Amino acid sequence: MSKKRTDERPTIGQVLDENGVGRRRFLKYCAGITALMAMPPGATTAFAQQLRAAKRPTVIYMPFQECTGCLESLTRSFAPSLESLIFDTVSLDYNHTLQAAAGHAAEEARYEAMEAAHGEYILIVDGSIPTKINGAYGTSAGHTFVDQLYEAAEGAAAIVAVGVCAAYGGVGAAYPNPTGAVGVADLITDKPVINVPGCPPIPEVMTGTLVSFLATGVPELDIHGRPKAFFGNTIHDRCYRRRFYDRGLFAEAFDDEGAKNGWCLYKLGCRGPTTYNACATIKWNGGTSWPIEAGHGCIGCSEPNFWDQGGFYEPVTSKLFRDTGQVAAAGAAGVALGVASAVAANSRRKKLAAEDQETSS
Amino acid sequence: MSDSIPVTVKSETRTSSIGGGVFAIAHELLRHLENLLETGETATIDVKSLPMAPDEFHEIRKMLGQGEIDLTLELDGPTRIQETAYGGVWWIQHKAPDGRILAEYIEIARFPDFLSAQPDHITEAVRHLRNRLQGAA
Numbered sequence: 001m002s003k004k005r006t007d008e009r010p011t012i013g014q015v016l017d018e019n020g021v022g023r024r025r026f027l028k029y030c031a032g033i034t035a036l037m038a039m040p041p042g043a044t045t046a047f048a049q050q051l052r053a054a055k056r057p058t059v060i061y062m063p064f065q066e067c068t069g070c071l072e073s074l075t076r077s078f079a080p081s082l083e084s085l086i087f088d089t090v091s092l093d094y095n096h097t098l099q100a101a102a103g104h105a106a107e108e109a110r111y112e113a114m115e116a117a118h119g120e121y122i123l124i125v126d127g128s129i130p131t132k133i134n135g136a137y138g139t140s141a142g143h144t145f146v147d148q149l150y151e152a153a154e155g156a157a158a159i160v161a162v163g164v165c166a167a168y169g170g171v172g173a174a175y176p177n178p179t180g181a182v183g184v185a186d187l188i189t190d191k192p193v194i195n196v197p198g199c200p201p202i203p204e205v206m207t208g209t210l211v212s213f214l215a216t217g218v219p220e221l222d223i224h225g226r227p228k229a230f231f232g233n234t235i236h237d238r239c240y241r242r243r244f245y246d247r248g249l250f251a252e253a254f255d256d257e258g259a260k261n262g263w264c265l266y267k268l269g270c271r272g273p274t275t276y277n278a279c280a281t282i283k284w285n286g287g288t289s290w291p292i293e294a295g296h297g298c299i300g301c302s303e304p305n306f307w308d309q310g311g312f313y314e315p316v317t318s319k320l321f322r323d324t325g326q327v328a329a330a331g332a333a334g335v336a337l338g339v340a341s342a343v344a345a346n347s348r349r350k351k352l353a354a355e356d357q358e359t360s361s
Numbered sequence: 362m363s364d365s366i367p368v369t370v371k372s373e374t375r376t377s378s379i380g381g382g383v384f385a386i387a388h389e390l391l392r393h394l395e396n397l398l399e400t401g402e403t404a405t406i407d408v409k410s411l412p413m414a415p416d417e418f419h420e421i422r423k424m425l426g427q428g429e430i431d432l433t434l435e436l437d438g439p440t441r442i443q444e445t446a447y448g449g450v451w452w453i454q455h456k457a458p459d460g461r462i463l464a465e466y467i468e469i470a471r472f473p474d475f476l477s478a479q480p481d482h483i484t485e486a487v488r489h490l491r492n493r494l495q496g497a498a
Binding site: 286 | 403404409410412434437440455461462463465466474475479480481482
């Protein structure tokens with residue numbers, strides 16, 4: 001575990017040289033990352049130089065109210081792989097699921113790492129943070145998750161909230177949110193918080209965000225705190241089925257001719273038009289496929305409050321239009337879906353809030 | 362097993378020998394090639410970032426054809442650099458050891474940047490050679 005202060009740590013370039021990793025091998029590694037981030041391919045060389053010069057940082061990974069799905073996803077990152085990250089790029093000093101140490105030994109290792117790299121480590125948070133009854137719904141090693149988050153965040157250079165739960169509360173915060181679950185940025189406001197939402201997030205988006213942070217610092221974020229490099233486009237904008245939407249060709253059922261022909265899944269509830277994520281380009285399982293290519297619509301898992309935005313099989317505008325004829329017309333006309341669904345989501349939230357008030361009164 | 366699933370993904374109906382997405386990329390390539398000729402400016406297109414149906418990737422590759430150079434480097438998995446039938450247009454594919462494609466792009470340049478020695482590499486070479494000569498003196 002960590003003994004050195006961060007400024008005494010070697011640069012990533014030094015670690016690579018010590019391990020005999022050649023320049024072009026590293027350039028190839030960076031080409032994979034810049035491609036992931038939709039950076040201009042010509043930027044790869046500059047990116048590689050910046051990354052080589054970066055210090056190898058300490059990473060503390062804190063799991064809270066979570067299902068371990070995000071970590072399962074992270075361990076399946078192909079490029080960059082988690083192994084290549086740990087051995088070449090970062091020093092993962094605490095993750096109680098992956099590390100061999102347990103109990104007091106693990107907690108001591110965390111405190112030691114946090115002290116040694118105070119002010120400079122990257123904190124990864126997985127899972128939402130329950131806040132009701134003073135945080136008693138979630139405890140570990142005798143401390144509430146709330147206290148553990150504040151303590152770990154205090155010495156962090158930046159926090160990466162992986163998964164929709166750490167980012168926005170996720171399933172824990174879904175109505176009626178019995179534990180008062182919130183995301184990291186709801187509690188920590190004095191540190192950069194980079195949200196990498198998804199249920200789970202695409203593994204390469206998690207590892208790519210970490211590597212890009214090392215090379216270039218906190219990336220440009222959207223209004224929901226997500227790196228624009230990965231969350232800058234809607235699924236719909238980058239979907240290969242978009243051409244069928246534009247031509248008004250929709251699957252009406254999962255077993256009809258439209259579905260067999262690979263037409264647009266909008267009428268079957270696809271949330272691609274209102275969901276920002278990189279599934280359409282990076283895909284899953286090492287680029288093998290992704291939900292829409294497999295024949296199922298996007299469920300919008302990288303968006304705030306996605307569990308409370310209605311059924312997965314209703315068109316995103318269904319709450320605005322009373323009959324399916326109007327929905328079909330909206331789809332064919334290519335209405336401003338982002339605005340429409342935002343209104344729909346808002347009305348849904350108001351309805352839930354009203355129900356909540358009725359329940360509590 | 363996939364043969365038993367009655368689902369097919371169709372590309373847009375084609376009205377010519379070059380499909381819609383491929384046609385657009387071909388035009389983009391032409392513009393970059395003209396620019397390379399006139400100004401020497403290079404360009405790169407990330408193939409994986411293009412929203413196309415799976416068969417369209419094959420169509421683009423087929424359209425570009427094969428030139429004289431076909432080079433494979435072993436760098437934690439194969440990296441293949443192919444000159445296409447169009448001079449100045451290179452197809453570059455980086456693969457992981459298990460065959461997964463890490464990055465794939467079309468580079469419009471006289472020579473692929475990946476093969477060029479980078480400034481920090483040359484700096485290191487100068488230092489190394491200088492030390493060696495000084496040691497020999």
